[in-house]
Structure formats: structure tokens, C-alpha cells
Amino acid sequence: MSLMRQENDFLQAKYGITAWCYDILDYPWERQYRRWRPELLKDIRGEVLEAGVGTGRNLKYYRPDVHLTGIDLSPAMLKRAKKRAGDAQCQVSLKQEDATLLSSIPSNQFDWIFSTFICCVMPDPLQPMAIAQFGRVLKPGGRFRLLEMIYSQNPKERKKQELFAPFVEKVFGARFDRNTLSYLHESDRLKVTNTTFLKKDIYLLMEGVCEK
Ligand SMILES: C[S@@+](CC[C@H](N)C(=O)[O-])C[C@H]1O[C@@H](n2cnc3c(N)ncnc32)[C@H](O)[C@@H]1O
Incomplete structure (x- = not known):
């Protein structure tokens, strides 16, 4: 079995359990995120x-x-998302898919790719694969907006993060030391046009365009 399959099988199994109490465990952070989500989505339109x-x-x-x-790797998480799809104002199609493969999705399909907190969960060796897939399925001129969390440069903040890191990794498979931005810079199709921090130097928003 390839390393990639093993990593994703492991994540899928983790989220099979976490899904049952994800919204409760994530709630302390969600109180912050729910103020950002509408802002992050307000200019996103078309095929997404x-x-x-x-x-x-x-x-x-x-x-x-x-x-x-x-899309999501985890059927258990998707089951929860299906319940929330009823609250959406737009047309929603949910499917189980691996972001590193996107095998059911044709090329040049989307105007936008949006994601919150997949990058801190996807293991580093898989990130360039997902980024290559994002480049493939975006239309030329299509845009992306990805939010992740990273380690702060401030020693005091970092100490706090290090305290939480084992819990965050155990429960969500998330880490603060992924290198998504550098993989994006290496992409031959995706160009980063803007990076901003939504809070301190921790919540990193990466935005850009598909050039080809
Ligand atoms: C931390 S959760 C974030 C969920 C949601 N985006 C949010 O903001 O609440 C990360 C999600 O990414 C999914 N995921 C991780 N690796 C993936 C992959 N390779 N392909 C698709 N989904 C993946 C997990 O199953 C999980 O549902």
C-alpha cells in the first residue's frame, strides 16, 4: 500500500470517530471562525x-x-454536512473525494476553489498533489482562497500553540507546521496573489489565481 493511501486511510479512520463530536470539540474555535466564514465567501460565485x-x-x-x-475524504463528516446542506441558499452537491486525486472531477471545471483548514490536516507529502489537482480543475483565470493555521513567530503565542498541538493532532489530524504556502509557490499553474493573517500571525489566508 502506498504511503499516500496509508496516510489518507489513517485520516479517514480518525475522522470516522471525530465526526461524532467534531462540532462540540471544535466549538471554542468555531466561535471565532463563524465571524470569518461569511466574509470569506461573500465575493465567491460561479462553479465552486x-x-x-x-x-x-x-x-x-x-x-x-x-x-x-x-468534497471530503470522510463519509462520516459528509453525513453531517448533508444535514447542513438544507440550510444552504445555493445548489449543493456533496461527494466523497480525495483532494489529492479529485478523480471524479474533469479538468477546467471551477471558477473558485475554497477551503478552510484542510491544509493544516493534509500531510505535507500529499500537499503538492492536492495543489496540482486544484490547478487542474480550476478554469484558467479561476481563483482560490485557502485558510489554514500555522505556528506564530511570537514565542509566547507559540508556547500556547505547543500546549494544544498534541490535542489538535490527535483529534483533528491538524498541525501548525505544514508548508502549504511554499508548495503553492512551487505550483506551475497556481499563482499566489495575496496572503493575509486573519488573526495574529496564526490564521493565514492564501489567495491566488490559476494562470494557465
Ligand atoms: C479540520 S476539518 C475542517 C472542516 C471544514 N472545512 C471547516 O472549516 O469546519 C478538515 C477536513 O478535511 C478533510 N480532509 C482531510 N484530508 C482530505 C483530503 N485529502 N481530501 C478531502 N478531504 C480531506 C477531513 O476529512 C475533514 O473533514
């Missing part, structure tokens, strides 16, 4: 892929004119 849709926390904030495809 949300990668790692999770329990569907973003669904109700999409504009009514969006055609959304939401």
Missing part, C-alpha cells in the same frame, strides 16, 4: 469547489447564485 467540506460549516454562507461541489 469546497475541498474538505467537513461538517458543512461554510454551506449556509454561499451566495444563492453559486453551484457548489463540496
Whole structure:
């Protein structure tokens, strides 16, 4: 079995358990995220892929004119998202898919790719594969917006993060030391046009365009 399959089988099994109490465990952070989600989605339109849709926390904030495809590796998380799809104002199609393969998705399909917190979960060796797939399925000129969390440069903040890191990794498979931005910079199709921090130097928003 390839390393990639093993990593994803492990994540899928983890989320098979976490899904049952994901929204409760994540709640302390979600109180912050729910203020960001509508802002992050307000200018997104057209054919949209949300990668790692999770329990569907973003669904109700999409504009009514969006055609959304939401994918996730975990059937258990998708089951939760399906319940939330009823609150969406837009057309939603949810499917089990691996962001590193996107095997059911044709090329040049989407105007936007959006994702919150898949990058801190996807193991580093798999990230360039997912980024290559994002480049393949975006239309030329299509845009991406990805939010992740990283280690702060501030020693005090970092100490706090290090305290939480074992819990965050155990429960969500998430880490603060992924290198998504550098993989994006290496992409031959995706160009990063903007990076911003939504809070301190921890919540990193990466935005850009598909050039080819
Ligand atoms: C931390 S959760 C974030 C969920 C949601 N985006 C949110 O903001 O609440 C990460 C999600 O990414 C999914 N995921 C991880 N690796 C994936 C992959 N390779 N392909 C698709 N989904 C993946 C997990 O199953 C999980 O649902």
C-alpha cells in the first residue's frame, strides 16, 4: 500500500470517530471562525469547489447564485454536512473525494476553489498533489482562497500553540507546521496573489489565481 493511501486511510479512520463530536470539540474555535466564514465567501460565485467540506460549516454562507461541489475524504463528516446542506441558499452537491486525486472531477471545471483548514490536516507529502489537482480543475483565470493555521513567530503565542498541538493532532489530524504556502509557490499553474493573517500571525489566508 502506498504511503499516500496509508496516510489518507489513517485520516479517514480518525475522522470516522471525530465526526461524532467534531462540532462540540471544535466549538471554542468555531466561535471565532463563524465571524470569518461569511466574509470569506461573500465575493465567491460561479462553479465552486469546497475541498474538505467537513461538517458543512461554510454551506449556509454561499451566495444563492453559486453551484457548489463540496468534497471530503470522510463519509462520516459528509453525513453531517448533508444535514447542513438544507440550510444552504445555493445548489449543493456533496461527494466523497480525495483532494489529492479529485478523480471524479474533469479538468477546467471551477471558477473558485475554497477551503478552510484542510491544509493544516493534509500531510505535507500529499500537499503538492492536492495543489496540482486544484490547478487542474480550476478554469484558467479561476481563483482560490485557502485558510489554514500555522505556528506564530511570537514565542509566547507559540508556547500556547505547543500546549494544544498534541490535542489538535490527535483529534483533528491538524498541525501548525505544514508548508502549504511554499508548495503553492512551487505550483506551475497556481499563482499566489495575496496572503493575509486573519488573526495574529496564526490564521493565514492564501489567495491566488490559476494562470494557465
Ligand atoms: C479540520 S476539518 C475542517 C472542516 C471544514 N472545512 C471547516 O472549516 O469546519 C478538515 C477536513 O478535511 C478533510 N480532509 C482531510 N484530508 C482530505 C483530503 N485529502 N481530501 C478531502 N478531504 C480531506 C477531513 O476529512 C475533514 O473533514
